[in-house]
Amino acid sequence: MKTSPSKYGNTLEFGHWIGGEEVMEGRMLERRNPSDRSDVVARFPEASKDLLRRAARIAREAFERWSRTPAPVRGVTLLNFATALTREKETIARLLVREVGKTLKEARGDVQEAIDTAVFFASEGRRLYGQTVPSEMVGKELFTFRRPLGVVGMITAGNFPIAVPSWKIIPAVLAGNTVVWKPSDDSPALSLVFVRLFEEAGLPPGVLNVVFGGGGGATGEWLVELMDEGLFNKFAFTGSSAVGRRIGEIAGRNLIRPTLELGGKNPLVVMRDADIELAVEGAWWSAFATGGQRCTSAGNILVDAPIYEEFKRRFLERTEATVVGNPLQAEPVTYGPFMNERFYAGWARHYEWASQDGAKLLFGKGRITAENPYPHFKGDPDAGYFGWPTVWEAAPGMKIFETEVFGPTINLVRVNGIEEAIIAANAHPYGLSSSIYTNHRGWAYLFKNGIKAGMTSINNSTVGAEAHLPFGGIRASGNGARESGIWVIEEYTYWQAVNEEYSGRLQLAQMDTEYA
């Protein structure tokens, strides 16, 4: 496949990309435009376990050369990639709208996040600092060096098909590692464009290899199992907590420290003194941006009792004005379709558990269809899976309060005061993002100190992390590894301690320098 813009409108047919070559091997799969399922965006093959092994071996060979390329030179490749991505931003964003169903504005943001990441790490090639450390002995000097780990296996989700892979791939290759990447089958064409553009920017063949597979999980599972064969030195994953645990187990028995970016049930607190208009807008965006298909999407809005009724009224008004539809046909829409049938099915099921639990439905009527029309819908609802923006009144302890739902749904929950708000904000298994709306500095202080989450916002939404801050969660949201910013370098390098002896004697630490 060429990365020329004219090609992006048709059905794209392509193979895996291994060692700088297209490999057309395996049963063919399809990716359809989720806004219009009659539009076949991509045809691509499913990798066998043997092909994954070959890709890992090619990545190992490439590692020998790439790891010896000076880091500043590796950085230049990233700068060229950033330039290429900037040039192709609009074309890629349009393909993203078609392949994944995001709005054009969000699609541009997705690409921009990767550009920012590439720009950030390009100069990091000149700053992969180590330290000088004083020795306890005379005539001896100590140093630390960062060394690359080797070959990295990666599996990513399709909801941020350019940004999230860039958080992994860019620092990994900057640090001198090589990669075998299995992207989501929701975004195969975008993934291939990513890899081809990187190689056109100067990344040597074999450094970044992409292998495709289906959503059933077999290819992903095989890739993870290659850790047992010693083919990977590192594994990085974005996706569900269930799969993350499985990867963590296999990584653990191979003594590999994985990067696991998992789910969230992100709380957003609105205190009695908050600017309500700002809070309504922030809560609405946190709930419905990307149709709730972000790991950072808000799950529960915890509203302080004195303003609960007013907030609820205004939040429902804002929700009723949400525009849903095919983002290729109409702009602006707030959100488009479910990215895949699996997300739709999970969201459809939550209507059942929510009512079984006694949650009260305040707004929403399930799937939008010609028979079940939504007033602010643009396009043909039956051409894909689209969901009503859905709002529940819920309480801690309910399944709907604790379980991540990837789709347009949000719970309003009444709390009384800051202490109760913080307890409720932690009353679920996750710990990714969080937010509080208040003008009271003391409450903001208590919240950011008391919330169990890797990321928190004061007077801002739960979504939309900046590309140079550490991104990641605790508890069921991840294993503490961080992506983005300088912190991610820890995940893709190990520290080597170096002793240099100039005394001309055998000196030993902890033994009065005498050994006999």
Ligand code: UN1
């Ligand atoms: C994700 O959903 O996996 O902070 C990542 C955000 C985005 C990234 C979300 N920049 O919402």
